[in-house]
C-alpha cells in the first residue's frame with residue numbers, strides 16, 4: 336500500500352552530492368520512484384486539491400488534503416505537503432548570474448526589491464505525499480487549537496495505553512526500513528544486534544541537500560518498546576548505543592559533531608515504535624520544543640538513577656483539541 340510517486344527520485348544515501356553525480360543518478364533511475372514494494376505508480380498530477388489543511392508563511396510550507404480520482408470516479412484521500420527547500424550554498428551565486436526574469440518591485444533611494452523567477456534547478460519545491468491517507472493523517476495536519484496534558488502513570492495505563500493499543504498510525508514503514516524493504520540505500524549506520532541495535536536513516540523531512548536542516552532518525556530493532564513510557568534500565572545499553580554510534584556515524588558521514596546535534600525522543604510520538612530524532616542544533620525542527628522533546632542524554636541519566644523513572648513521573652505533552660485522545664482525557668475529567 337506504499338505510494339509510488341512518479342517524480343524525481345533522489346539518491347540520498349550518500350549525503351549531499353556533487354551536482355553532476357546527482358543528475359547522472361536521476362537519469363539512471365528514469366524519474367520513477369518505486370521503493371518499498373510499491374503499488375501502482377501515479378503522478379502528482381493525478382492528485383486533485385480538496386482543501387488547504389494548514390499553511391505557514393514563515394516556514395514556506397502548505398499541507399493539503401488532496402484526492403486521487405479512480406476509474407470508477409471515486410476519490411481516495413491523500414495528504415500532500417509542499418515545502419520550499421532551503422538555499423544550497425553552492426547554488427546561491429547562480430541565482431544572480433543565471434539569466435532569468437527579475438521584476439523590480441520597489442526602488443527607493445538605496446533600497447530595491449526584486450522578484451526572481453529562477454530556472455527549475457534553483458527553485459525546487461519538496462512534495463511529501465501520504466497516499467492513501469487515513470482520516471487520522473488528515474486530522475494530524477489540520478490547524479487546530481492545542482492543549483497541554485499532564486499525564487500521570489495511572490493516566491497512561493488507564494487512558495493513553497488502551498487508546499494507542501486500539502488506534503495509532505501504522506508502523507509498517509518502520510518495519511520496511513528494518514527489513515530493508517524500503518530506504519535500504521539510505522541507511523547511514525546499522526548496529527544489527529536484535530536487542531541493542533538500531534538503524535540510522537535520514538528522516539523523511541530532510542532532502543540532504545544542505546546540512547542546515549539535518550534530520551536523521553534512529554529506529555531500534557526491538558519491536559516491543561512503544562515509547563518513553565516503556566523504558567527501564569534494561570534498555571540502557573540500547574540507548575547508549577544509539578547515542579554514541581549515532582553521533583559517530585553522523586560526524587563521519589556529514590561532518591557534524593555531536594555537540595551540534597539535538598538528539599531526542601518525542602512524547603507522545605506519532606509512531607509507537609521506539610525511535611530517536613537527530614537534528615541540527617541550529618535547526619528549529621518541528622516537534623523539538625520543550626513540551627514534546629526529551630533529550631536522549633537526559634533520558635539515559637534518568638534511567639541510570641531510577642530504572643522506573645518513566646513509570647513513576649508525570650509527563651506533559653500537547654494534544655490537538657479534536658484528537659480522540661484529548662477527548663478521552665476530557666471524559667476522564669483530566670483537562
Ligand code: GTA
Nearest residue numbers: 416418475508536537538539540552601604605606621622
Ligand atoms: N525515513 O517513511 C518514512 C517516515 N515516516 C512515515 C515518518 N518519518 C519517516 N522517516 C523516514 N521514512 O520525524 C519520520 C517523520 C518523523 C519521525 C516520526 O519519522 O518525519 P514521531 O513518531 O515522533 O512523530 O516521529 P512526529 O514527529 O509527530 O511525526 P511527523 O510526521 O514529523 O509530524 C510532526 C509535525 O511536524 C506534523 O504534525 C507537522 O505539523 C509538522 N511538520 C512541519 N514540517 C513538516 C514537513 N516538512 N513534513 C512533515 N511534517 C511537518
